[in-house]
Amino acid sequence: MSGSVNNKVVIVTGSGRGIGAGIAADLAAKGAKVVIADLNAEAAQQTAAKIVSDSGNAVALSVDVSDRESVQALIGETVSRFGRLDVMFNNAGISQTCPFLEVTEADFDRIMKINGLGVLIGTQEAAKQMIKQGNGGKIINTASIAGKQGYPLFAHYCASKFAVVAITQAAARALAEHKITVNSFGPGVVATELWQQLDREFMEHGLTSKPEQAINEFSQSILLGRVSVPKDIAGVTTFLASDASDYITGQTVMVDGGMVLI
Numbered sequence: 001m002s003g004s005v006n007n008k009v010v011i012v013t014g015s016g017r018g019i020g021a022g023i024a025a026d027l028a029a030k031g032a033k034v035v036i037a038d039l040n041a042e043a044a045q046q047t048a049a050k051i052v053s054d055s056g057n058a059v060a061l062s063v064d065v066s067d068r069e070s071v072q073a074l075i076g077e078t079v080s081r082f083g084r085l086d087v088m089f090n091n092a093g094i095s096q097t098c099p100f101l102e103v104t105e106a107d108f109d110r111i112m113k114i115n116g117l118g119v120l121i122g123t124q125e126a127a128k129q130m131i132k133q134g135n136g137g138k139i140i141n142t143a144s145i146a147g148k149q150g151y152p153l154f155a156h157y158c159a160s161k162f163a164v165v166a167i168t169q170a171a172a173r174a175l176a177e178h179k180i181t182v183n184s185f186g187p188g189v190v191a192t193e194l195w196q197q198l199d200r201e202f203m204e205h206g207l208t209s210k211p212e213q214a215i216n217e218f219s220q221s222i223l224l225g226r227v228s229v230p231k232d233i234a235g236v237t238t239f240l241a242s243d244a245s246d247y248i249t250g251q252t253v254m255v256d257g258g259m260v261l262i
Contacts, residue, residue: 003244006031009082010241011074013065013122014092016043018192019142022230023089023237028056030238035078037063038092065092065118071125084133087241088126090119090164091142095157095194097201097214108156115160116167123171127180136179140240141168143184143252145260153207165252172250181249185236188256189219189227223258232257 010027014020016038028034028051036051036058038044044060051058061077064070078085093115098107119141130137146154147161164184171182189195195215202214219227236255239245254260 003239003242004031005087005238005242008032008086008241009035009078009084010087010089011035011037011078011085011126012089012091013037013063013074013118014039014142015089016040016047018194019187019190019230019233020089020091021047022234023091024058025051025054025056026231026234026238027241028058029054032057032087032241033082034058035074035082036060037074039064063092065090065122066113068121068125071121075125075129079129085126085129085137087138087140088122089140089142089237089241090122090126092118093142093160095154095198097153097198097205097207098156099205099207100152100155103156108159111156111160112163115157116163119164119167123167123182127171127175127178130180131178136181138241138245139171139175139180139182140237141182141184143168143186145186145188145254145256147184147186147252148254148260148262153202168252169250176249181246183240183245183248183250184252185233185240186252186254186256186260187228187233188222188254188259189215190233191215191227191229195227221259222256226257228255228257 012024015024036044036048041062048058048060063074143164144161146158147165150158168184202208
């Protein structure tokens, strides 16, 4: 069935909460077998349990996306449980509010290790498994509006998300011969726990004076007039995981309510 994710085996990293949990829940609701992979094992278990209680098929596994052996173990366990890997979402990521002149080497390295290197490792290891299976596959990476524009309070985060776009394009070219497509999607301002963290950091830096001021001011340029929630993203992510997107590769699909027009 065109557009179907039914019975596809899908790993979603960073899916214990936020966008990742929304991606996974929508896939499971449409018949996919979903692996909830997160550094926070307890959050992963809770998300998987909720999906199962809603009659979905999900298991929780822990992973450190910046550690290759951990990612290999995740994929190995997925294949031992479900027999194969069809779709890999490299979604895990972190952010930090920090004025441009104050970003340190440690800040830069921490974000690049997870958001940049983590996507490289996840793409490589998923591709190796898909090549071994011999019938193609899909890899989908979480980019951002920050992968298309540089913002002064998020320079290192933007660098990491530009890296996601670059890795996506390079991998699409490298893996096409194996019938593996590689795409990314670019959320804008999403009302999740991550923005609650950023909101606190804005106030800590003295950049804002009250809760939600940061997210409200940062959202002024959204053409559709509101911040997004994870279910706004799921239509695109499930499409990218489905057969309906088979002829799309190397692209970054913006899902930002019209913040960045490219």
